[in-house]
Amino acid sequence: xxxxxxxxxxxxxxxxxxxxxxxxxxxxxxxxxxxxxxxxxxxxxxxxxxxxxxxxxxxxxxxxxxxxxxxxxxxxxxxxxxxxxxxxxxxxxxxxxxxxxxxxxxxxxxxxxxxxxxxxxxxxxxxxxxxxxxxxxxxxxxxxxxxxxxxxxxxxxxxxxxxxxxxxxxxxxxxxxxxxxxxxxxxxxxxxxxxxxxxxxxxxxxxxxxxxxxxxxxxxxxxxxxxxxxxxxxxxxxxxxxxxxxxxxxxxxxxxxxxxxxxxxxxxxxxxxxxxxxxxxxxxxxxxxxxxxxxxxxxxxxxxxxxxxxxxxxxxxxxxxxxxxxxxxxxxxxxxxxxxxxxx
Amino acid sequence: xxxxxxxxxxxxxxxxxxxxxxxxxxxxxxxxxxxxxxxxxxxxxxxxxxxxxxxxxxxxxxxxxxxxxxxxxxxxxxxxxxxxxxxxxxxxxxxxxxxxxxxxxxxxxxxxxxxxxxxxxxxxxxxxxxxxxxxxxxxxxxxxxxxxxxxxxxxxxxxxxxxxxxxxxxxxxxxxxxxxxxxxxxxxxxxxxxxxxxxxxxxxxxxxxxxxxxxxxxxxxxxxxxxxxxxxxxxxxxxxxxxxxxxxxxxxxxxxxxxxxxxxxxxxxxxxxxxxxxxxxxxx
Numbered sequence: 001x002x003x004x005x006x007x008x009x010x011x012x013x014x015x016x017x018x019x020x021x022x023x024x025x026x027x028x029x030x031x032x033x034x035x036x037x038x039x040x041x042x043x044x045x046x047x048x049x050x051x052x053x054x055x056x057x058x059x060x061x062x063x064x065x066x067x068x069x070x071x072x073x074x075x076x077x078x079x080x081x082x083x084x085x086x087x088x089x090x091x092x093x094x095x096x097x098x099x100x101x102x103x104x105x106x107x108x109x110x111x112x113x114x115x116x117x118x119x120x121x122x123x124x125x126x127x128x129x130x131x132x133x134x135x136x137x138x139x140x141x142x143x144x145x146x147x148x149x150x151x152x153x154x155x156x157x158x159x160x161x162x163x164x165x166x167x168x169x170x171x172x173x174x175x176x177x178x179x180x181x182x183x184x185x186x187x188x189x190x191x192x193x194x195x196x197x198x199x200x201x202x203x204x205x206x207x208x209x210x211x212x213x214x215x216x217x218x219x220x221x222x223x224x225x226x227x228x229x230x231x232x233x234x235x236x237x238x239x240x241x242x243x244x245x246x247x248x249x250x251x252x253x254x255x256x257x258x259x260x261x262x263x264x265x266x267x268x269x270x271x272x273x274x275x276x277x278x279x280x281x282x283x284x285x286x287x288x289x290x291x292x293x294x295x296x297x298x299x300x301x302x303x304x305x306x307x308x309x310x311x312x313x314x315x316x317x318x319x320x321x322x323x324x325x326x327x328x329x330x331x332x333x334x335x336x337x338x339x340x341x342x343x344x
Numbered sequence: 345x346x347x348x349x350x351x352x353x354x355x356x357x358x359x360x361x362x363x364x365x366x367x368x369x370x371x372x373x374x375x376x377x378x379x380x381x382x383x384x385x386x387x388x389x390x391x392x393x394x395x396x397x398x399x400x401x402x403x404x405x406x407x408x409x410x411x412x413x414x415x416x417x418x419x420x421x422x423x424x425x426x427x428x429x430x431x432x433x434x435x436x437x438x439x440x441x442x443x444x445x446x447x448x449x450x451x452x453x454x455x456x457x458x459x460x461x462x463x464x465x466x467x468x469x470x471x472x473x474x475x476x477x478x479x480x481x482x483x484x485x486x487x488x489x490x491x492x493x494x495x496x497x498x499x500x501x502x503x504x505x506x507x508x509x510x511x512x513x514x515x516x517x518x519x520x521x522x523x524x525x526x527x528x529x530x531x532x533x534x535x536x537x538x539x540x541x542x543x544x545x546x547x548x549x550x551x552x553x554x555x556x557x558x559x560x561x562x563x564x565x566x567x568x569x570x571x572x573x574x575x576x577x578x579x580x581x582x583x584x585x586x587x588x589x590x591x592x593x594x595x596x597x598x599x600x601x602x603x604x605x606x607x608x609x610x611x612x613x614x615x616x617x618x619x620x621x622x623x624x625x626x627x628x
Contacts, residue, residue: 307428
């Protein structure tokens with residue numbers, strides 16, 4: 001009996017873990033933009049970084065159900081860690097990434113014990129509070145972080161000593177995209193593993209998850225730490241590719257934006273963060289062109305509308321529509337009616 | 345020393361008036377409303393516009409600063425907030441962040457991004473000596489107004505029929521509904537009332553806290569601290585938390601300016617970790 005169900009779970013998970021054609025096309029397209037849009041590479045670079053940041057938030061919000069208003073703390077810490085390191089002579093980008101990830105992971109691990117206490121509201125406040133404390137430290141410790149002026153004069157060495165960062169952002173985008181892709185593959189592997197499955201059961205019903213023997217707190221600590229490390233890497237990428245770190249990386253705005261990105265793309269499946277990042281940046285770019293100062297208003301409106309319509313219904317409807325039109329094209333109209341469950 | 349204490353108390357009182365509406369929506373109704381500061385900002389701007397453009401005296405603008413945000417609050421509660429009471433906290437957070445963004449940009453668009461200054465009437469300016477302590481007249485005025493409000497609120501909540509119904513509705517919505525209490529109406533009125541109080545706080549605080557389009561974001565954390573640290577089962581919890589926060593903030597900025605707001609955030613984290621239900625509340 002138990003062997004059967006173990007085999008079942010294994011089969012289901014490995015089926016979910018298979019790469020679909022659409023996914024492969026998605027990444028091929030992302031790679032193609034490197035050559036197709038040579039004049040927008042800096043913009044694409046930002047999309048890749050925000051996408052990675054959103055994926056990291058999705059790991060805790062979408063898969064483990066932890067609401068965070070201060071995820072920017074890890075992003076900012078990563079950015080400052082990479083920036084300060086480079087400024088003091090450790091110019092190798094990959095070492096910078098690793099150390100930024102480690103720093104953010106340590107902070108994530110240490111604060112996870114604070115965050116995991118209490119209800120949603122307490123979590124919100126604690127995450128927000130941690131981000132604010134970091135912001136305050138970065139602001140006051142001007143000798144280290146440059147304070148309100150930002151951290152200037154970062155020069156990053158070529159990657160592997162070969163690929164130099166150029167002003168068009170070719171190397172920057174290729175670098176960010178590669179890192180994002182690799183981390184995405186790991187995250188994807190993680191969420192279709194038994195570990196990911198246990199996270200989802202914790203999200204849906206922590207009490208029951210505990211009752212069937214899942215070590216709830218330990219799992220949450222692990223995923224929170226992993227997510228923090230991801231956010232740290234995203235921050236480090238931003239610092240290295242823009243060669244500048246400002247206080248802005250730790251602002252509340254940053255944490256709120258990434259929530260918005262994730263909501264636009266859809267919570268609880270990894271591509272949501274990436275798609276959300278594309279939509280968000282394009283939207284921001286278009287709106288900022290029309291009203292340079294007041295684009296925030298429209299972003300706010302989008303957010304309100306999404307919530308009023310219901311984010312789940314939003315994405316479910318699109319997928320249902322998609323399945324239905326595919327079915328119709330194949331000459332089998334109205335076969336699919338129920339909203340399918342997203343798996344990756 | 346005593347002057348700092350006095351200023352801190354005035355600041356704390358002000359924070360209480362600003363945040364007590366939130367104590368009800370967030371603390372009692374369990375709705376995460378990050379947009380509370382937007383209502384306060386509305387009150388502040390109403391006062392500023394009435395005074396600077398139409399020459400209305402300061403005191404006469406205060407009723408408008410209460411009624412305006414209360415009406416906005418009522419409309420928003422009926423049209424938008426009411427639908428989100430039963431939704432997840434994530435939705436509430438997103439929704440209210442969206443509202444804040446819209447409010448900030450809209451005010452920036454209509455009023456400009458500069459600080460709004462208001463000219464206090466002469467009888468509220470200056471400081472006087474009371475038993476050797478330099479006391480600001482305006483701050484005394486704030487303490488008086490807010491003190492009266494605190495007593496009134498406490499009385500309303502504990503002594504009136506409305507207060508009893510509100511507490512019943514908050515404790516158990518379904519049972520209250522079953523007993524014939526119009527829960528929706530109570531929530532709507534309470535929300536409007538809280539928004540109105542925030543508006544009053546914004547108007548009174550325009551001189552002390554400063555008023556510009558980023559007001560809701562700048563003070564959001566303070567309101568949240570008041571509610572979470574104070575706990576929300578009574579009026580006294582948030583009130584004591586406001587006083588504590590006000591005094592700590594003023595004293596901190598005076599004695600250890602290099603730490604900035606660091607002290608307060610750390611204090612909040614410690615309280616939240618040790619007593620997630622709030623400093624002055626009993627666990628439910």
